[in-house]
Amino acid sequence: MKRLPSDPVALVRATIVAELDDVRDGPVVVALSGGLDSCVLLHALRFSTAVETALVAAHFDHGMRSGSRSDAAWVRGVCKAWSVDLAEGGVTGSATVPTSEDEARDLRYAFLGDVAEQRGAVLLTAHHADDQAETVLFRALRGTGIEGLAGIPRRRVLDVDGDVGVTVVRPLLSLTRDDLEAYARQCVVPYRPDPSNESASFARNVLRRTILPLAEEKVAPGARRSLARLADIAREEEAAWAAAMRFVLPALDVRPGTEGDLGRRPDAKRCLSCRRDALVEVGPALAARVLRRMAGEHGLNLDRDTTRRGFAFVQNSQSGRYIELGRGVQLHLKEDRVIIVSSEKPETDPMRGSASLDRAE
Template sequence: MRGGKAVLDEIRRFVARRGLLEPGDRVVVALSGGPDSLALTLALHHLRTEWGLDLHLFHLHHGLRGEEADRDAAFVREVADRLGLPCTVIRRDVRSEARSLRAGVEAAGRLVRYRALADLAGQLGARRVAVGHTRDDQAETVLMALLRGAGRRGLGGMPPARPLGFGAGPEVTLVRPLLAVGREDTLALCRAAGLEPRRDLTNEDPRFLRSRIRTELLPLLRDRYSPAVVFRLAALAEVMRDEEGFLRRAAAEAAARHGVTYDPRESRLPVPALTDEHPALARRIVRLAGESAGMSLTARHVEAVLDLARSPGGGEVHLGRGLVAEKVGDVVRVRRRERVGRAVTAEGGQPVPLPVPGSVAWASAGLTLSATREDPDAEPAAGPWAVDLDPDRLPGPLAVRTRRPGDRIFPVGMDGSKKLQDLFVDLKVPRPDRDRVPVVVAGDQVVWVVGYRADRRFLAAPGRPRLALRARPG
């Protein structure tokens, strides 16, 4: 086991090499009280003076472990006092939230945790949210992906940095400064500081796949096959991420050479782009067409599109959720087929019903809004022009209209509720544009201010049915 100074030096080098933090950053640090998050807190506190970091600790009291959870929260407050750092402890009944969302406790806990982190980062104006995932966590993630049959992107595991999401702005980044060190290293840091971290036995619960991999599979592989298995799996993840990034760029360049056009309404793939290029690039050209339409295509569907491109004559392949690939002449078109409902042009200030499935044309903003039902395991929405809602939580049928006096929303990434007027002011929406912004309502409740914010009360949780709302030009 390395000493505390060696571990700190390794973390410092990794943070600098990956550009995870910049001098003067305000950072929200997720501290559960366990060894990994405690080591993260100690490491960033050590770097605080050198890098001019402004640290704020965060702890979620999830209400799952009774008095043990109370002691976790008390321990976090003691650490914050000892280090002289501000600390926010938020209490949530995750079990009740799981029942409300009809999701597992683990999924609900993750959703509640990251939403709370996004809200706090927004309140504090923090650009970074740091979590304590280690090299061992990375190895577990790669094994989970391997067992599920993932490709290169899945085998890339957890990136050192990514947009936080969960309603936080695009400038808020989730960072993982401990990916270069292991669990033994985090324990060394805690002991060097004279602190005994808390232990959460739910991390060893065999009902969860990750727990079984952590307590059964990885020890078996380490003891019986390779003592360096964790290092090798983490190194594999880094190679896979780098190669996936390179191949995606190469595919984008190949697509440009062949005149491929990507559009949410209809992507056009000239046949030579799919038949003349290396299969690794051709597959990614097809995947990019799916992503443009808001879908993550399965390997089976990608191969079906390539077979269609190679086949003589025309034809059509159904890709699921209303998406089809159609070969017409020398072009494969990937487009979404409207299954039910027709576009309705919205005029005046009256609400226009939004059928499910179906669409509404919003002429004043140059947009078409669509609503479709999605599978629980579908790729989640991303960006300001897409939102996934839980149909069982909506208080009424969907409609589209302009804002009205007194309209309120509980905006994702912000605290409490806001009047739409105040939301537009906060987001610096030009005054002439405010009466053209489409507002999606369910009954008398605002659920989405299109292009700006959704109401966090109605968002779909992992594993729940999804009502996918999308906005596209046209």
């Protein structure tokens, strides 16, 4: 394994170069809030001789804080001083100001995705290892499964208007906030502290300011890095399950439904079915993944309790019966088939949960 440099500037820049090795030939858009993390990312890209790519910063003003306009003006000044092109967006009136962090995130990513898509660019966000640790710990405390423990992905595809998506990359995910602060000190990188990071009303701040420091002091030194490492392990497990599912789904005869599956109901063509006997035979762990995959095709993210209830229904109920799984999605039994059908249009993003932790990516 290649040894990473100990100098904070060299460390940050080498990490970014390695993470962007396959996308350095094209343009990149940096999500720039004005905080420490995104300012370090933009500075490292702008002033590293090892990265030569068309660089654009993108800032979105949610209008949720009284100082957001001054943040936008400050970001404008930094980009001008660093000779970086800036794309700006934001809400247009009080009626459109988001009322939750989930809503704010959706608006922000819609804007960032549009900016990147218009330029044919990769989108970079400044999530780091501390963000990963907080996300993993929060989800663990809520009883998440392996998929939830995988935390924030290093890369994902962001859908833009239902077309081919934009690639999102987090090049700082292996670095800690301490690494970024050391870089900022050495390079005198300006940034704007976010006042909301001080509020105890947000779950993330309680984890960041109280629980994780106490855990590292009293229980497990290096807990943040350990939690980030756990996310990597969980993601490897998820990748293995995904590979296994490519063999499992055909064996269970998972296929689109037909009118014959549910009679001539108007929604009968929008269903998936599989062999009931085979689903029972594979056992609860694998059956749960199959049911979640099938429900996910209808835009429904099944939680653990609903998944277990669905599998118990498959095991014990008679043909001709059905149960509601949630949000218009039903699980039917008909003869030797398990059928999942939706009477509602699937949502593009079925994830629901605590803002910025369940959906931290």
